[in-house]
Amino acid sequence: MLLARMRPALLAFAFVAAASLPVRAEDEAMRTPAGYIVGVETPAADPDEAAHILREGQEVSVQIGGALFDGDQVVVREPRTSVVIETVNDRHLRVDAAHSPHPIKGELPAGGRFSAFAAMVGELFRARPEARTVNLIGRTDGTLRLQLGRTVTQRVVPGTRLWIAWDGGMKPYTVEIRGRAEGGTALATTRASGRSAVVALPRKASGPLLLAVSDAVGAQVRIDLLADPTPPAVPEWISEGAPTPAFGQVATALWLLDRKPAEWDLHAAAIAAEAGNYGAAEELLLRLAEGKRPAR
Amino acid sequence: MKRPSRWIGLLAKPAILASVIGFLSFFGLADQIAGFSANLGEKDRIVRWSAVLSGATRDAVPVTLIDIDAATMALLGHPQRVPRDLVAGLASLAAAKRASGIFLDMDTSQPGSPAGDQALLAFISAYPGDAPPLALARRLGPVEQAGSRDEALAEQPSILDAAVRGRANILWVTSISRIDEDRVVRRWELSRTFCAPDGGRTLPSPQLFAAAVASADPRPLSDIQAFAAARTQAICDPGAATAPASPWPRNPDQRAAIAFLIADGPDHADPQFIRRDGRNVPLFRRVSARALMTSAGTIVAPRAVADDLLRDRFVIIGASHAESLDGHLTPIGFLPGALIVANAVATAPAVLSGQPLGPLGATLIALALFGAMMVVTSRLRAVAASVVIAVAVLVSLMALGRIFAPSTAGDIVLAAFGMVAFLSTLEGLYTICKEWRARGWRALLKPEKPQASQRTEDIA
Numbered sequence: 001m002l003l004a005r006m007r008p009a010l011l012a013f014a015f016v017a018a019a020s021l022p023v024r025a026e027d028e029a030m031r032t033p034a035g036y037i038v039g040v041e042t043p044a045a046d047p048d049e050a051a052h053i054l055r056e057g058q059e060v061s062v063q064i065g066g067a068l069f070d071g072d073q074v075v076v077r078e079p080r081t082s083v084v085i086e087t088v089n090d091r092h093l094r095v096d097a098a099h100s101p102h103p104i105k106g107e108l109p110a111g112g113r114f115s116a117f118a119a120m121v122g123e124l125f126r127a128r129p130e131a132r133t134v135n136l137i138g139r140t141d142g143t144l145r146l147q148l149g150r151t152v153t154q155r156v157v158p159g160t161r162l163w164i165a166w167d168g169g170m171k172p173y174t175v176e177i178r179g180r181a182e183g184g185t186a187l188a189t190t191r192a193s194g195r196s197a198v199v200a201l202p203r204k205a206s207g208p209l210l211l212a213v214s215d216a217v218g219a220q221v222r223i224d225l226l227a228d229p230t231p232p233a234v235p236e237w238i239s240e241g242a243p244t245p246a247f248g249q250v251a252t253a254l255w256l257l258d259r260k261p262a263e264w265d266l267h268a269a270a271i272a273a274e275a276g277n278y279g280a281a282e283e284l285l286l287r288l289a290e291g292k293r294p295a296r
Numbered sequence: 297m298k299r300p301s302r303w304i305g306l307l308a309k310p311a312i313l314a315s316v317i318g319f320l321s322f323f324g325l326a327d328q329i330a331g332f333s334a335n336l337g338e339k340d341r342i343v344r345w346s347a348v349l350s351g352a353t354r355d356a357v358p359v360t361l362i363d364i365d366a367a368t369m370a371l372l373g374h375p376q377r378v379p380r381d382l383v384a385g386l387a388s389l390a391a392a393k394r395a396s397g398i399f400l401d402m403d404t405s406q407p408g409s410p411a412g413d414q415a416l417l418a419f420i421s422a423y424p425g426d427a428p429p430l431a432l433a434r435r436l437g438p439v440e441q442a443g444s445r446d447e448a449l450a451e452q453p454s455i456l457d458a459a460v461r462g463r464a465n466i467l468w469v470t471s472i473s474r475i476d477e478d479r480v481v482r483r484w485e486l487s488r489t490f491c492a493p494d495g496g497r498t499l500p501s502p503q504l505f506a507a508a509v510a511s512a513d514p515r516p517l518s519d520i521q522a523f524a525a526a527r528t529q530a531i532c533d534p535g536a537a538t539a540p541a542s543p544w545p546r547n548p549d550q551r552a553a554i555a556f557l558i559a560d561g562p563d564h565a566d567p568q569f570i571r572r573d574g575r576n577v578p579l580f581r582r583v584s585a586r587a588l589m590t591s592a593g594t595i596v597a598p599r600a601v602a603d604d605l606l607r608d609r610f611v612i613i614g615a616s617h618a619e620s621l622d623g624h625l626t627p628i629g630f631l632p633g634a635l636i637v638a639n640a641v642a643t644a645p646a647v648l649s650g651q652p653l654g655p656l657g658a659t660l661i662a663l664a665l666f667g668a669m670m671v672v673t674s675r676l677r678a679v680a681a682s683v684v685i686a687v688a689v690l691v692s693l694m695a696l697g698r699i700f701a702p703s704t705a706g707d708i709v710l711a712a713f714g715m716v717a718f719l720s721t722l723e724g725l726y727t728i729c730k731e732w733r734a735r736g737w738r739a740l741l742k743p744e745k746p747q748a749s750q751r752t753e754d755i756a
Contacts, residue, residue, distance in 0.1 A: 031576075032569065032576065036581075037602070038583065038584070038587050039584075039586075039587040040600065041591070047600060063599075063600060063601055063602035064583070064587050064588060064596065064600055064601045064602060064605065065581065065583055065587075065601055065602040065604065065605025065606070066602035066604065066605075067602070067604060084587075108567055109567075171376065192373045192374075193373060193374070193375045193376060194369070194370075194372070194373040194374020194375055194376075195374050196370070196373065196374055197373055277367050277584075277586060277587075282367070282370070
């Protein structure tokens, strides 16, 4: 009886609910995002198990290029997974399990031509960007040179992926790590057509080693290595104070580069290289490849 | 002799001005004011404004650039050339995500690594007939014939020629632009015709291809072929029977100014949104190829990529890394070639769908606009005249941009504006010359203010 009386109300509710569905869908289509997911790094076979976006209480798959809206949360469950986002509020940020969930805030400025014009008028009052230096020397295939870790024997940790960069020479290049003794066997070898490479130092490596970079015409440069399984203990404040893992890796690398004597430079470069697509790490590696050390 | 109060009156104005300038300099604002004046006079800035105001985003094509950037090259170990298996993988991903069209902005005239070439050949050979239309960049080189003009260009063979032949949904295009005397790219070249004894052929530009396959109202590829055939006949065999005029595009402007709306910046940098199929979509998206690669260097599965990034968007696969040596000066700064193509593609429908207008028509409209501005401003003071002209320029840009191509509207308004400035200069010179006889060198000075007439009193 009660249901019969409520039937018109229920029907009206169902009608309104059904009618509002396309409206909600249209709202979604017309919403302006706060930014986008620009990278997903995960060893998991199923990315949905490693990370997801929480949107209005529902889990949405993390996909490269996917839009992020105000109120979304980036949730990373798997410890080795990170989601790289670019939003109006966060600019470029790597979200990992330690910093999950990460709330998304803001909205991209989404104006028409008049707001674009207004922005252009605003440019008139903007100061010109600072001048930058540019190297005007023509590029040549000079002598094969290597700057990183040349001054003292480099301590390296077995089981890590070493990053090495050089200049000049003719491609293809061969990077080899072998025992320093005469006729020492090769522990790791990799070929490269560019001027940097990552080579994995086996866990079994021990004692004095040699890292050699050779080019296509037989030129070779070398670095003396010493396998050392105990790297210097990095202060806890570095890992605790770092807002992201990538930031922490660059800070660790900088701390290692500050050690005297400079026997952990190669290890520092390896740590910075592990930071992935992170501007500060790439800048640091570029400087190290050129033989420059960050000044305090 | 002037009275002291007169001297104070004369010196007060410069003293106050000097104090104001000194005050502004103290807070660092003088630089900004100087910068404002310098920025306002920048010709390319006016061109950019006119591009925005004249409706360059009308029916715009949403574009996604898959950028083989420095980060991608670093992941690949800095190879000297982009691996072609990577290019094939990226194109395959774009096709799987149902892009509206794909343009490979890569030179394939020289062989690369055997594995990479093989992968790209296999991709082209197996490209399905129902996959999104694919455009490949044809490299052009100097003509190696005696007597050929220096600027003449000829098609260079590609390693993909045999694989592409006979495929209906794969086209060769020419990715070339006009470079002005100051080495700045401002205009596109809509197509390039190569005449030969057997009749020759015309290659479209990426923007013509995109306007056909990726606009809100897509056209069949046969429209591009019809345009190319008509153009070939008009250029290579002008004496032959008149070819039927190609119905599309409405305004085949071969030298239109590119509306540079997309700058070189990250994905979150002030994007523009357009309406497409009832949705708000970003005009331009840019994704690093590295983001679409696994740590092993392979391309991610299509389901790992959001539909919004590629579906129903025109996808350009190009390179911005330094080794590509494909950077050019534009009105908005130094841009990679792929980004110049993106600007041309995005705004192509607004140009190609505009009302065509020849040089005579454009000149007449510019003259009419000039006449109207002069009539309205002839009795106004300089400041008021400047405001009226600024408003007239804005309104004209918007009005003309709705009828003609935005580039044409910009050209007309800039011409009229230039004529106003030129006539004002002539008017000033004429006044000086006229007064020179009577006043000599004092004709160069501002006319003195008329003195207040002396009071007269009636003598009773």
